[in-house]
Amino acid sequence: MSALGRLPLVAQDVECLVRHRLAAPELRVAVGQLVEPETILAMAADGLPRSARIALAAELGVAPADAARYLVRALGERVEAGEVVAVRRRGLRSQEVTSPIAGRLATLDAETGLLTVVTDPPRRAVPALVAGEVRSVADDAVTIRAIGDLLLGASLLGRESAGPLIVLADRPDRELPAEEFDERCRGAIVLAGMTVSSAALRRLHDVGAAGVIVGGLSTHALEPFWGSAAPTRLQRALVDPSADWPFPFGVLMLEGFGRLPVPEPAFDFLAERAGRWVALLSSASLGLDRPACFVSSRSLQGQPLQPIALVPGAVVHLRLPARPGLGRLVSVPFVARQPDSLAFRAVWVERDGNREIVPVDLVDPVAADA
Numbered sequence: 001m002s003a004l005g006r007l008p009l010v011a012q013d014v015e016c017l018v019r020h021r022l023a024a025p026e027l028r029v030a031v032g033q034l035v036e037p038e039t040i041l042a043m044a045a046d047g048l049p050r051s052a053r054i055a056l057a058a059e060l061g062v063a064p065a066d067a068a069r070y071l072v073r074a075l076g077e078r079v080e081a082g083e084v085v086a087v088r089r090r091g092l093r094s095q096e097v098t099s100p101i102a103g104r105l106a107t108l109d110a111e112t113g114l115l116t117v118v119t120d121p122p123r124r125a126v127p128a129l130v131a132g133e134v135r136s137v138a139d140d141a142v143t144i145r146a147i148g149d150l151l152l153g154a155s156l157l158g159r160e161s162a163g164p165l166i167v168l169a170d171r172p173d174r175e176l177p178a179e180e181f182d183e184r185c186r187g188a189i190v191l192a193g194m195t196v197s198s199a200a201l202r203r204l205h206d207v208g209a210a211g212v213i214v215g216g217l218s219t220h221a222l223e224p225f226w227g228s229a230a231p232t233r234l235q236r237a238l239v240d241p242s243a244d245w246p247f248p249f250g251v252l253m254l255e256g257f258g259r260l261p262v263p264e265p266a267f268d269f270l271a272e273r274a275g276r277w278v279a280l281l282s283s284a285s286l287g288l289d290r291p292a293c294f295v296s297s298r299s300l301q302g303q304p305l306q307p308i309a310l311v312p313g314a315v316v317h318l319r320l321p322a323r324p325g326l327g328r329l330v331s332v333p334f335v336a337r338q339p340d341s342l343a344f345r346a347v348w349v350e351r352d353g354n355r356e357i358v359p360v361d362l363v364d365p366v367a368a369d370a
Contacts, residue, residue: 005307006360007288008367009317010269011150015302016294018130018144018285023121031137035128037162037277037296041142045121052101057113059097060088064113071115075105079117086115129162129279131296147302149295151254151269152364153280154319156291157217157237158250161189162279163210165295167271169193172215173261178203185209189278189293191270194261196251198224205247211280212251213270213293216260222246252280252293255324263317264326265366308365310347317364318349326366327351333360 025042029035057067070086073079079099086097099105103119132146166188168180176192178199185204189211192200196214198221204212222230225246236244254266262270270293279294286292308314314329331348336357338344345360 005309006363006365007305008308009152009265009364011305011367013299013302014150014305016146016286018146018281020126020142022126022140027137029134029142031134033134035134035144036131037129039128040125041128042126043123044126046124047121049121050119052117054097054115056086056097056115060086060095065110067113068108073105075108078104129160130294146296147299148297151266151293153252153254153291153293154256155238155253156250156280156282158245158247160281161211161250162277163187163189165189165274165276165278167191167274172264172267181207183207195259197221209249211249214253215262216255216258217251217253218258250280252291256321258322260324315366317366318358319362325351330355
């Protein structure tokens with residue numbers, strides 16, 4: 001992307017390629033097929049397999065190097081939980097060893113006598129999440145060409161998801177009490193307002209929400225679910241959004257961490273699209289540096305998502321930590337220097353009657369047609 005341009009906060013009728021990465025998939029679609037958001041693309045592995053180690057030599061009372069002689073199932077074979085995997089006969093008595101889990105006999109260490117049983121990873125149906133056309137199918141991914149409206153976010157925690165958009169907040173800086181999240185939220189993407197409390201997160205889980213959009217999220221809201229390890233686990237969740245997240249739904253933060261209002265252009269964008277099918281997509285799926293909320297359309301033609309030039313007079317959204325908001329550019333990008341001589345691209349921005357220097361990377365143009 002040019003240093004003189006940035007992607008807009010919101011964009012309409014844009015063409016996106018949505019890439020679903022799949023592990024060990026059983027594909028259900030073909031190139032050229034039209035798909036709806038709920039179309040199942042594949043059955044794929046979900047998460048990592050579990051394993052269990054059996055102290056085989058110790059349980060049989062034999063030397064580790066001799067343990068393999070007593071296996072009654074070969075390495076590589078599948079076994080059920082409680083199934084006998086080894087037997088040592090002692091006269092009229094037999095010493096049996098059973099598997100604690102269902103899985104595959106993976107390895108037997110001749111030096112330790114440890115037998116490892118590995119489960120198959122759980123599998124899940126992978127929906128398209130967006131309406132469009134399947135452009136490519138590979139062993140590890142399905143790519144969909146989709147046309148729709150896009151709203152850039154800051155971070156997505158949890159799994160990608162989709163559903164009808166329900167707007168519960170009546171203004172960008174509203175935090176709703178937990179009891180506001182009721183059966184209307186079941187299966188929906190919920191615009192919850194500024195933030196959600198731990199009680200609201202629990203309530204959204206109980207009613208079966210598909211996803212949540214907020215301005216910001218406080219780590220304190222996650223402490224009842226993660227305890228004192230919340231900051232560490234949050235960092236892991238940011239690296240892999242679905243690996244260490246305590247909820248079945250994703251949370252798209254539009255600003256970042258903290259009690260931060262929804263940006264006004266974003267709130268208006270979502271309010272205008274209440275009731276439509278939207279998807280919360282990761283940066284990796286979109287090939288962007290940030291996650292987004294995508295609103296599918298039925299149009300066959302869309303424009304490429306293009307950066308907008310940063311020129312004086314342009315209205316921009318500032319993603320400054322703890323001080324986000326709207327401003328107006330009063331300069332073109334230039335090279336700024338800090339006292340330690342660190343150079344960075346920046347612009348002068350005016351808001352609330354004051355001028356400040358803001359790094360270009362924290363500036364989002366607000367599209368003229370948004």
